Amino acid sequence: MPSLISIDDLKNGMVLAEAVKNKYGQVLLAKNAVINANHPKIFRTWGVETIMVHDDNVAKPQATFNTSLVASVRQGLIDRLQWEPMLPQETDLLEMAVNSFLRRQPITTKIETGEEEAE
């Protein structure tokens, strides 16, 4: 699924999901083009602020995490909250936070999808 991102978050190698146009409707960069280091500057010059890129290029949880890391993040949250989830909604809230904090972990602690589990 394509996502809208700010040009401040553009990274080299991202793929456009929609052509980028200036305010006159002229195409600056075609659909499926690959972003390089010069593009953000050009977009800025033309007043383009947001861009549609293919989702797999946006920083999302592309990695799985080893179970001990997940468990320690979860326990850290429970210690911080000082309550343990009992209702399904509470569990959902906690798991949402676990996911969010796992994404913020440095890349080295993640195990890339598809690789063998190293524990």
Place this chain on the structure above:
Amino acid sequence: MMDILEKITNTVENLPTLPTIYSTITEAIQNPRTSADNLAKIIATDQVSAIKVLKVANSPFFGFRGKINTISEAVFYLGFNEIRNIIFALTVINYFAKNTIVKPFHPKDFWAHSIATGIAARLIGASLGQSNLENYFLAGILHDIGKLVLLQSAKNEYAKVGELVEKQKISIRDAESEVLKINHATVGHALALKWKLPPTLQEVIANHHTPSKDHPDAKIIASTYLANNVVKLLQMGNAGDDVVPRPNPVVWEVLSIPNGFFSKMLDQLENDYQYTIKTMLTER
């Protein structure tokens, strides 16, 4: 020394009335003969807010993906009330952000927390099929406004509130009650009354820590309560404390949130948050 409560009351009384652009726009909206172009002209008289309104109107949660190029288009696509609320939020942020506040939170972090609450409340409201989502957004942004009034009226005492929060790991609301004998919900409500905000917003500001089943505005109050706790849990911005209580079970009764809602909401909340704090909190 002047009594703290007296100081706070004085501050609320002395705060300026609603920024004029808000009342001008509200009057224009109430006039059935106002067109989108008329309204766009009023907004365009303030160049700075016009540019910001455009940026916010292109936020991902409105779904127009950077396609709104003029104020008239923004008014046309988003509607009068949405535009009025965006302008009001920007005006209030701008009004209070100028004051140099040090403890217990930086104004930018305070507003980041408030904006995140607005986005989360909006997402919760949308899942309930509510039609007045612009009020969910504004309610979230303004829910803690009383904290800024307290800071402004009793700066030194509020620093003590911050110290107490840190030392005893209690909520800022409890610390306010202990040090100041009043809390931000009560003070925020007084300001909302003075500003003659819509009654629903007054109620959310007064009750955002105390949801109930029987209140006529139960849904928006419960949504803001829950949104506040969600973004505190995720540490988006800084509300002045890190206390996230087990949600009051009343909110589950009022809102009937579908299973797995929060995990599904996370991506959108984080994306919308990143975009919106950039557009609403940058200087120009």
